Amino acid sequence: MSNSHLFMKSGFVRAPLQNGVGRYVPQLQRIVxxxxxxxxxxxxxxxxxxxxxxxxxxxxxxxxxYLKPRRHRSPVAVAEYLNGDRVWMSLHQKSHSEITKWIEVLRTQQGDVSATRLRKYQFTDHPSIQGPWTPFTFKDPELxxxxxxxPKFGANDRLPMTATDKLRIMFEKQKISEDNVKTGE
Known part of the structure; x- marks a missing residue:
């Protein structure tokens, strides 16, 4: 085993801000x-x-x-992420289509994860080959x-009646009884 891991920063494997659970938070904050x-x-x-x-x-x-023109220098893209990582990429002699692809890579990643020694919250002698269970593990992908x-994914008629619905029904009953009193029935 090499000692190269001693000089790498360590971090946990996790989605920042519970990313993807509930809503997606883009990790790219700034690009220069x-x-x-x-x-x-x-x-x-x-x-x-x-x-x-x-x-x-x-x-x-x-x-x-940010656009930063500099005289007689090679082109560079510097991406800064929400977790504090900065990724520097040389764009020297790259074509327009290559740069478009690399900007998309910078936009979709969450920082420089490759330079991180990965740690886990849990440890077991017999790890699962199926991965951790989440509430979304066995959900129908059509959802x-x-x-x-x-109504295909759950009947709404089984839900309890809301306070607004109860008030609306009470108002309609009161209106009908008032109409009956006025007409003499």
Whole structure:
């Protein structure tokens, strides 16, 4: 066993902020694109900025995008995540399509997890090969795309009557009895 793990920061395998349980929280907080306006190695990043950057910013309103022109330097993308990680990526001599793919990779990951020594909350001599159980383990996948409430996934008539429904029924009964008194029945 090597001692390389001694110099790596350690962390737990977990979804930050219980990400994916309830709602999805994008982890990319900020991206800084550094480039040269004239250097040939920055051509791909300049094309990305001209053609796709506005659309990227519209599709990802939670990500702050900074453009930092620098003279006679290679293009670089620096991504900062909610967990404090910073990922630095050289974009020198990359084409427009390659840069689009790498920006998407930076957007979808949750920081530099590869440089982390993984730790676990639990330990067992006989680990399960099936993985941990969650409340969503045996749910019907069709439920992911269903428009709820749907009688197919549970009848709504079994729910207890709400206070608003009770008041509405009481009001209707009172109105009917008042109408009967006025007409003399």
């Amino acid at each position: 694109l550094k480039f040269c306006k004239t250097h040939g190695g920055s051509r791909g990043i300049r094309d990305f900025i001209e053609q796709d950057l506005v659309e990227f910013a519209k599709q990802n309103p939670s990500v702050v995008v 992911n795309v269903a428009q709820l409430p749907d």
